[in-house]
Amino acid sequence: xxxxxxxxxxxxxxxxxxxxxxxxxxxxxxxxxxxxxxxxxxxxxxxxxxxxxxxxxxxxxxxxxxxxxxxxxxxxxxxxxxxxxxxxxxxxxxxxxxxxxxxxxxxxxxxxxxxxxxxxxxxxxxxxxxxxxxxxxxxxxxxxxxxxxxxxxxxxxxxxxxxxxxxxxxxxxxxxxxxxxxxxxxxxxxxxxxxxxxxxxxxxxxxxxxxxxxxxxxxxxxxxxxxxxxxxxxxxxxxxxxxxxxxxxxxxxxxxxxxxxxxxxxxxxxxxxxxxxxxxxxxxxxxxxxxxxxxxxxxxxxxxxxxxxxxxxxxxxxxxxxxxxxxxxxxxxxxxxxxxx
Numbered sequence: 001x002x003x004x005x006x007x008x009x010x011x012x013x014x015x016x017x018x019x020x021x022x023x024x025x026x027x028x029x030x031x032x033x034x035x036x037x038x039x040x041x042x043x044x045x046x047x048x049x050x051x052x053x054x055x056x057x058x059x060x061x062x063x064x065x066x067x068x069x070x071x072x073x074x075x076x077x078x079x080x081x082x083x084x085x086x087x088x089x090x091x092x093x094x095x096x097x098x099x100x101x102x103x104x105x106x107x108x109x110x111x112x113x114x115x116x117x118x119x120x121x122x123x124x125x126x127x128x129x130x131x132x133x134x135x136x137x138x139x140x141x142x143x144x145x146x147x148x149x150x151x152x153x154x155x156x157x158x159x160x161x162x163x164x165x166x167x168x169x170x171x172x173x174x175x176x177x178x179x180x181x182x183x184x185x186x187x188x189x190x191x192x193x194x195x196x197x198x199x200x201x202x203x204x205x206x207x208x209x210x211x212x213x214x215x216x217x218x219x220x221x222x223x224x225x226x227x228x229x230x231x232x233x234x235x236x237x238x239x240x241x242x243x244x245x246x247x248x249x250x251x252x253x254x255x256x257x258x259x260x261x262x263x264x265x266x267x268x269x270x271x272x273x274x275x276x277x278x279x280x281x282x283x284x285x286x287x288x289x290x291x292x293x294x295x296x297x298x299x300x301x302x303x304x305x306x307x308x309x310x311x312x313x314x315x316x317x318x319x320x321x322x323x324x325x326x327x328x329x330x331x332x333x334x335x336x337x338x339x340x341x
Contacts, residue, residue, distance in 0.1 A: 037250050044059060072133050118158075131190075148179065216233040268320070291321065
């Protein structure tokens, strides 16, 4: 197996003329009912710190070729809070224009006040995105009444479908199943990204709300557990570097091939655990760089990794690249295609 840094760089797929990467009718997502693997996509920057839209779009092409079902732009991994509003809108517009409806595009909404979130939601809509992933207000930790009001006000500001992002570990606001039941009367809330690190929430939400919401897993190293409990999608960080492998797990579970999915998951877990660290953005971007799909550059206050930490994370990434599974070994070569040189 090739072990060079650029072994898996994006380029022509073998027999590209015979491969149709367009989503099937079953995979197309309409009316905010999304399914499948959605990268929380990185945002690429130039060496001077400026936004690199061209490099970001090239990375999106790699992910589409790897079989992802949609994108969440400007999430945590996309460094939303490190970007100016004008930059965010420029990136969203370029993304929508570039993809041309090939897969759904959602935009993160992570602002400091409810009013700012409402304004950004409306501005994002004008770019043509298919939906929004809305976070609680940043910095201030809202109580339940304030949280409910925040999300309802954003829903009033747009007619786009909304994925509510619950990540109490990172953002200090826990939207519990009972609160989602309270929010169920708002039709714009179609989806939950559940990142509480408690897979029991999936069953609790299903028991309490039925199929009212699409449920997406948001913690990479709990995804197999979440898939078995019954989810509709996976917003992933490590998919930025390993799109084929994410899709492989998704398809194996979809085919009830749990033993094989478990084997792939065990290979993947050391990489997936990079998603649950405070430096997840640096770790994921380093993996993207090592696979040849983009740059590891982040915006301050995030700084490049160095010293022992950098070597330790690189060792995990390089081992994963060297030992990665081949979809053909699972008879999945018609479902996902390895990115080859």
